[in-house]
Amino acid sequence: MTHLPQGWEVKKLNEIFNIERGGSPRPIKVFLTNDENGIPWIKIGDIKNQKYLYETEEKIIEEGLKKSKLVLSGDLLLSNSMSFGKPVIVKVSRGAIHDGWLLLREKLTLDKEYFYYLFSSNFMYSFLSSQASGTTVKNLNIDKLKNIEIPLPPLNEQGRIVGILDLAFEKIDTSVELLKANLANLDELAKSVLDRAFNPLGDSADSTESTQNPSTHDAQSPYPLPQHWEWKTLGEIANTSSGSTPLRNRKEYWENGTIHWLKSGELNDSYINLVEEKITEEALKHSPVKLLDKGTLLIAMYGATAGKLGILNVQTTTNQAICAFLHKDLNNLKFFEKFLFYFLLSIRSKIISDSFGGAQPNISQAYIKSLQIPLPKDIKEQEQIAMHLDSVFDKIQKLKELYNTQLQDYEELKQSLLTQAFSGKL
Template identity: 50%
Template structure:
């Protein structure tokens, strides 16, 4: 660290802090008794227990199970009565030299990766911790810097909190619109609620054929090398139109497996695993596997449903589908369950009108969400800029 402002000096943590790691005590989860006192780990509070070790403000920084890159918030203040396990180092700065919050701001500003050991299990061991260099200005300057950062960060965090609530409000707005679209009379009945004239309750199995494919053997190169047929994986379903897919398979793979090709415009839903319930509408012809279910018209001469209408219907009830589909560690939606789902079905023309309205609303909400996310990112960058100025003596 070079070009320090006048009056600043470099000290290592071993010189300016007492390390209280010998006082920390881990308690296994089965031996913890629930209580009012925070139980701290590498990144913050992990539980509340019935007793405490410390009753003073100290600085904690993750020893393992944390992140130590720049702006990763690897250090934090603990105060009041609390307990600390063996995954966080405990620092007691000499407050005649170094203010607690100044140290926390510096540690969270810094990239500490050069002090980290271990390839598979990364760790900031105590020996390396003691070697961390800290730029230390006079106490009054530390107080001034901390005061500016505290006030600025409080305002920034409040602005971020408002934007995050705005994002949640947009999600609620979309969900409210979906509920209204499929229950326009706002009937409070849980099932088969009253519908407008011309609407009717139908099971999905009555209006659509459900179909899924199978995966060609991965060890057969002739199925995968130089393929020309698009191959969609369930992880590529993003609740939107599918414009492109990563993999391709060969015609031989289609002939010699249960994989199926679905045409442009087909509605798809992921049936199990981490992506269960995710949706997509093909904007290209593509094959897919057994983890994805397609919805096909029973009679192309007498079309009963509009894909985008069914898409939005699934969005409106997805939480229920996922809740109903847990059979093990992860959701597993069966085609039988899908076929038995009851849908409030208006005439085809009205389906398209409803889908068009929801499309427009969805696009507007996406644009607003993108704007809010950009603002949040800008605020986070402002925090980084303030920290950089602080430790270059330009704040």
């Protein structure tokens, strides 16, 4: 702000706005109402990075307003805690804000959209973050906020800057929405490819190929299969095994360990090459951990990563939240790990929905063993299907990386424009 254009000023925020904190009637449930004439109750969750607030999820009764803060259409709000520093301009005729919001009501004639963009900039957020207090939940200190110095151009220049940013951001947002649509289409493509891979007859389920072999479809089978395929439960083709966590208070189990020990949080739907922790030979001898070979297929059984998959590229042990799929000593019931990996990926949403226990999914080994698998009898065909899916998913992943890079580029372009705008270079 040392080289601002002529006519620009540097002012403290309290010279421009009266800044007041909201208030919360408690307990809030007593004051909530479904009456369409209720007062919009503005929560931080109502804001999704938009400039204007037109509606709220909840409303409160008039009585609740006595313990809150009234805001009017056109008021500028700034979140004060949790997702702090987030601006929005109110467009409801009247509303109420809790104490997680700050109301900035102008003392001068100004363009509030200029300040919306100012508070949307990364450099302002970084500065506010440095001024915020608290460890787990940060809060903006009003006294510090009042003394923040900001660049203030003349009113007509504020409008000119807003006009340029509006036009540029509209074009950027259009491109961003297109990229997000492309990403969604890639997800749909992946789902379609998986569905077709494991239901090769698809809409032609009544074709000659399926009816020539009635055993491929009966009342217990989800859908018809080609002649050389068969339905098998996972328990018929594989043994399952879970790991364990050696006692943490036994130093001899952990210090200077050389044996990989994998946690369920490390499964990421790909090959596992690196493992964060290691245990000792002593732990392997005296704990119910099992050493799994390279190539073993794994699934997370519970917790935040339930349903996540992985294939080992290293020999390792695992914790108890991971289930491993092991080959049975059978001549005619073989599975190819990557084939089974893709099948489990294709039905993951079903696995999760079937396995909710409490707040998080809890997948049991009994459930896993009961899953029905459409299995080509020839393991070479399983390998061919997996190779085809590898090729398709590799292309999908590369496109996703490209689109996500472009999304990041657009966000950086926005921030570059904001930096130029508030340094007088736009």
